[in-house]
Amino acid sequence: MSTTAVLDAAEALFYQRGIQAVGMDDIRTESGVSLKRLYQLFPSKEALVVGYLERRDERWRRRLAEFVDAHHGPKILLVFDWLYEWFTEPDFRGCAFINSFGEMGTRSPAIMSVVRHHKKALRAYLVSLCQDVPLAEQILLLIDGAITIAAITGDPDAAWRARAAAVVLVSG
Known part of the structure; x- marks a missing residue:
């Protein structure tokens, strides 16, 4: 407890x-x-940050997968629909992993490891959705860009703009 x-x-x-x-x-x-x-x-505080990030990683990826599994449409594009919902939550502050890396990552190999694990696991999930490694890597860039833009500008529509770019990639 x-x-x-x-x-x-x-x-x-x-x-x-x-x-x-x-x-x-x-x-x-x-x-x-x-x-x-x-x-x-x-x-240590570092151990606490690692614990926080590990738990957040598990929960964040589970919420994403549950959303994608519960909706119909191209699975890789549903990721952006979920992002929009997340961006509109009142406590949205961007990517906890990018934020943590920016604050502590270069000074903490343990935090860097958790951040890298999160990004590798997200990449693997995207590959599982589209069965195309280069496409998944491009989608990952769109996701991280949309998260960052939404956090900085407060504009959840960054998800829709990233989705539109993903449509071009998927149909190309």
């Missing part, structure tokens, strides 16, 4: 405010877990 509370607090605070802006005391306060227990669960 306390691990879940800590990871819930970490995800909410790190995603909303950024990793460097959040201290372990903030996590303790938000989670209701003592600082001693927090450090028993996660001996």
Whole structure:
């Protein structure tokens, strides 16, 4: 239970405010877990960030796959429909993995590893949808671009513009 509370607090605070802006005391306060227990669960802030990202990766990719499986149409294009829904959520702040890499990745091999795993797993999922490695890699670029543009501009329609580009790629 306390691990879940800590990871819930970490995800909410790190995603909303950024990793460097959040201290372990903030996590303790938000989670209701003592600082001693927090450090028993996660001996360092880096370990906590890794735990947060690993859990977010699993949940994010599961939500995407569930959406794609539940809808009809070209599966590779449904990814962009899901992105639009995600971009319109009130707490959308962009890609947690790109954000974490930007803040900590070059200083933390552990965080870099989780970020790379997420991108490799997403690439593999896209390959499974379209059975075309070069196309999947191009779609991945469109996805990351759309996420970044939507986060920076606050415009969820970046998903539709990326989808339109994907249609050209798929039909080409």
